[in-house]
Amino acid sequence: MKLLMIMPDAHMHKLHLGPHVRSMREMPLSLCTLAALTPPEVKVRLVDGSVDPIPRDADADLVAISLITGCANSGYELADHFRARGIPVVLGGVHVTILPGEAIRHADAIVIGRGEQAWPRLLEDFRRGRLQRVYEEHAIGDGVLAQVPPPRRDLHRRSGYMLPDTVQATRGCKKVCDFCTVPAVWPDFLKRPVADVIRDIRLTRGRYLVFNDVSIAEDPDYAKELFRAMIPLKKQWGGLATVDIAHDPELLELLRASGCRYLLFGFESDSRTVLQDIRKGFNKPVDYDILVRTMHDLGISVQGCFVFGFDHDTTETFQRTVERVNALRIDIPRYSLYTPYPGTELFRRLHREGRILSYNWDDYDTMHVVIQPARMTPEELYRGFKWAYRETFKIGSIVRRMRGLTTNSAINALGNLTYRRFVRRLYREPRFAQPWSVARPGSPPQENWYRAAFGREDFRCG
Ligand code: B12
Ligand code: SF4
Known part of the structure; x- marks a missing residue:
């Protein structure tokens, strides 16, 4: 076969x-x-x-x-x-x-x-x-995802990826940020036995590996056990974590000892009101400075993600965010647009309020405006988003953020140059042009779409 x-x-x-x-x-x-x-x-x-x-x-x-x-x-x-x-x-x-x-x-x-x-x-x-x-x-009663064999990485073209050695330790997230697909799709938080993860890591070919877990330290005790077991492997690694790890000194020390070199954090906004609104109140903007400084002290690069288009955002948010990113000295910044993925709380709310402008899934890549923002026009949102990218990845801005930092210069340079290229694409490629104003062919009629999103009664009919 x-x-x-x-x-x-x-x-x-x-x-x-x-x-x-x-x-x-x-x-x-x-x-x-x-x-x-x-x-x-x-x-x-x-x-x-x-x-x-x-x-x-x-x-x-x-x-x-x-x-x-x-x-x-x-x-x-x-x-x-x-x-x-x-x-x-x-x-x-x-x-x-x-x-x-x-x-x-x-x-x-x-x-x-x-x-x-x-x-x-x-x-x-x-x-x-x-x-x-x-x-x-669906659910696994005991929350343990056991007996998953090592992935067949050999079937992918290795040279096609910047990070070919991917490993997964946990699946899901215990938090419920309103825009995130993960709690909508995977309501259970599952952990793989540490021994299975270590076996998968031993099978990686390179020195550098990446965890694709959406929040690698979501269960701190599990994470500590995993990081301790990784120390003898002498690998270097990157992954995703949440800001609250800043308060756990033991975890921070184990991150360093296990070879962590890079972490992505979803800061999303520097406004407490916004963060509470989107159910991400566990991110405290006052922690951002200490977190980034601690990461730098541990030799860990920070990829910091911010989102534009929240209901409290205005046209002033863009400049404020860019200034904050520079002041924090985030190694590799990244911006996205607030996107109501189907199945999420955000989707249900904005659909109810009649504020979803595009139901065409091609636009759901967080780089297209698909919603009517509350305090600006879609055009202003898109212009501000692109402006923030361009400002952030100007050579002068990159150099100012990097000056004096001694950690991971290769990772940081590569990350920043990649985003500089992306900015060029954002301004030049037709797929990134004025998406909100186009009635796109192929958009599913809203009525069918609504039924598909909210009622599962029809899923067995063909
Ligand atoms: C690697 C990755 C990517 C890769 C490839 C994604 C892919 N799988 O196609 C790339 C780089 C392309 C990517 C891009 C983006 N991604 Co991404 N990505 C991931 C990530 C980190 C890992 C995926 C993975 O390997 N999971 C591990 C495997 C084992 O789990 P799984 O994919 O769910 O597969 C299981 C089941 O779903 C099922 N299954 C999956 N496929 C199939 C197929 C068949 C036939 C069957 C039977 C079963 C099956 O079986 C698997 C085993 O149980 C996930 C987060 C995560 N940890 O899952 C986000 C995630 C998939 N990405 C996400 C997002 C938002 C994005 C971006 C918008 C991010 C961005 N701004 O850049 C872009 C979208 C680009 C676009 N044009 O749409 C969201 C998905 C949102 C959504 N509703 O689609 C996720 C869930 C992250 C999140 N926090 O919400 N991403
Ligand atoms: S955005 Fe991050 S912290 Fe929030 S639910 Fe999704 S994976 Fe969890």
């Missing part, structure tokens, strides 16, 4: 080096995890459209496509294409889990939730000619 696994092209985070395309991010684990759970007699080919062209004429008995929201339309187009060629298609991933009613229209089968148990079951059904329309996998 021949299985073709596909991740649609996500368009962002790409660096074109002549004909060679490289993702400036980590290797995704979504499909190579499932590939590891596929029986050895199945011949698997895995293509990530973000780094290689998708072979639309490939010979396959089954096609499996992984969907995040921003890639849903192109994933559906691919699914329709392969089905028209007579090849059955399975869809899964976060977007399918949120909107199964939409996804099922483009698939022979869908997987809602995780795939570790559903996928082998689905393959066995397919082999026996009994493929079901819907497979579901």
Whole structure:
């Protein structure tokens, strides 16, 4: 049996080096995890459209496509294409889990939730000619995600990623920020046994690895156990964490000892009112300075993310944020637009208030204005967002932020130069032009869309 696994092209985070395309991010684990759970007699080919062209004429008995929201339309187009060629298609991933009613229209089968148990079951059904329309996998009673085999990283083109050695220790997050897909899709916080994670780390080829956990220290005791076990491996690593780690000295010391070199923090805003509004009150702007200083003292680079478009934001927010980013001396800043991903609290609220301007998933990459902001126009929001990027990544600003810092200059230089290139794309590429004013072809009619978002009653009909 021949299985073709596909991740649609996500368009962002790409660096074109002549004909060679490289993702400036980590290797995704979504499909190579499932590939590891596929029986050895199945011949698997895995293509990530973000780094290689998708072979639309490939010979396959089954096609499996992984969907995040921003890639849903192109994933559906691919699914329709392969089905028209007579090849059955399975869809899964976060977007399918949120909107199964939409996804099922483009698939022979869908997987809602995780795939570790559903996928082998689905393959066995397919082999026996009994493929079901819907497979579901949700909660695990004890919160332990055990017996996940090491991902088949060998199926991805290693040179296609800046960070090819990805590892995952936990899944989900205990917090519920109003814009975040994670609590909407994965309500349980799951931990993998530390021994399994250490085994996966030992199998990485490079010295540097990255955790794709959305909040690596969400359970501090677990994180400490993991970091202690990592010390003898002498690896260097990066990941994502929340600002509240600033208050745990033992954790901070273990971060350093385990080889942490880089952490991404979702600061989101420097306004307490905003943070409380979006259910991120655990971020305290007064902690930002101490956090960044502590990270620098520990030799850890900070990627700091801020979001524009909150209800309390005005046209003055952009300059204030850029000044704060510079004053904090964030090593690698990043900006996003407030985006109501389906399934989230934010989506429900803005939909109710009639403030969602685009229901076209192509725009859901946090780089397009898809909402009517409360205190400015969409145009002002988009202009301010682009301005903030341009100001932040001017050579003079980068140099001023970096001056005197001795830590991780290679990581910081690479990160800043990558974002400088991204700023050029933001200003030049047609896909980033005036998105809010275009009635885009292919936008699902709002009525169907609403039903798909809120009612699951139709997910079994085809
Ligand atoms: C790597 C990654 C990426 C990669 C690839 C994403 C992908 N999987 O296609 C890239 C770099 C492209 C990316 C980009 C972005 N990402 Co991203 N990314 C991740 C990250 C960190 C890891 C994904 C992963 O490997 N997970 C581990 C695997 C094991 O879990 P999984 O993917 O959920 O897969 C399981 C199930 O879903 C299921 N499954 C998944 N696919 C399939 C397919 C089939 C056929 C089956 C049967 C089952 C199945 O089985 C798997 C095992 O249980 C996640 C956060 C996270 N930790 O999950 C965010 C995440 C997926 N990204 C997110 C976001 C918001 C973005 C960006 C907007 C960020 C940005 N501003 O740059 C862009 C979007 C770009 C665009 N054009 O849309 C959101 C998703 C929001 C949404 N509703 O789509 C997430 C959940 C992070 C978050 N905090 O909300 N991202
Ligand atoms: S802390 Fe991060 S991962 Fe957790 S809900 Fe908030 S934004 Fe999502």
